Amino acid sequence: MTTTVPRQRRKDARPQELLDAALALFVEKGFAATRSEEIATRAGVAKGTLYRYYPSKDELFKAMVRENLSIHIAESAAQAAQYAGPIAGLLNEMMRAWWAKVGDGNAGVVCKIMMIEARHFPELARFYVDEVIQPSKALIGGLIERGIRSGEFRAVPVEATVHLLIAPMLHLLLHEHSFGEHDVCHQTMGAAELLDAQLSLLLHGLLAEPQGT
Template sequence: MPPLVTAAPRQRRKDARPQELLDAALALFVEKGFAATRSEEVAARAGVAKGTLYRYYPSKDELFKAMVRENLSVHIAESAALAAQHEGPIAGLMRQMMQAWWAKVGHGKAGGVCKIMMIEARNFPELAAFYIDEVIEPSQRLIGGLIERGMRSGEFRAVPIEATVHLLIAPMLHMLLQEHSFGDQGLCHRTMSAEELLDAQMSLLLHGLLA
């Protein structure tokens, strides 16, 4: 048999650099905010030269956009694919998606990106517009589409879709802000888990939706 060809350690490190840079950017943006984070800090955290960072991401804005796609957009796309394949009642799917979003995004560092945008969007209108196009509008279309499907099937009663989407998302954002503000400082002393709170939220809202 011919010998197996494996990548040299240097090549493997080169291939891993974009992910290392995105991981470093996520950590620093969440720790310090977008405005206070300098590109050279991201490069140093990833263990590379500043020039190497710019080779992959020409500006801090482009780095931030890539980090959002890696940590938020991908999960929205996964949820949309799951929804497209789903057959049967919508209520259970919505509950599953909300819990999965919290486990993958809200509870981890990626949830801090949502907090950053709420705080700093006014000072960075181009990034705010990107975030709306990449995260907010796809999320709202996804949830609104599920509500509309439930209404068409007769599972849900007729409700104003846009307003109902906001009612579903708002408690999640509140939990996220609490987690990434007070929780980071050890000041948040909940007697129940976020998963239990989500379950209570979904039970209340879904019973209000059900026909």
């Protein structure tokens, strides 16, 4: 009995070990240059074991996207559906939570890899659009529309405003996971300060002017 429990635990942990090994290699070598055999070796398993959990490198990457990005989008959508207060406050909270969960960790690395290599892998790019980009745009766009309907926000073009909210976050993510890792830009401002400035500018620009001003 004592010999089977550790084995079962190792078996249960294996999918995560494979995802961790793949992410490390994708960062080091890029998605295209990484071979499945290398991922299996890094995780300490046979190639056949890798294929038992993930039939291809593409499927492994999709699992990585679902674990690191899709889950956070779903959580935010559930939070938004239950929220009844001012939309500006919710947007502020969600943008900060996005950076804490996505921008400053493994999920940010997954975003960077996809942005760099999407043009070479159209099937994965379509998957990423369906799994990450479209749900994110729908979530933020829906919040802006709610704010407009309630009179909290002025009537802004929704799709363009979604891009204005997302683009600075992606820029910050790319900086943190490229130049920021080597400190070659000597940036004196942290992510929190930049987020403060972005949210202040954009959210106050969204707010409707009080009647009579």
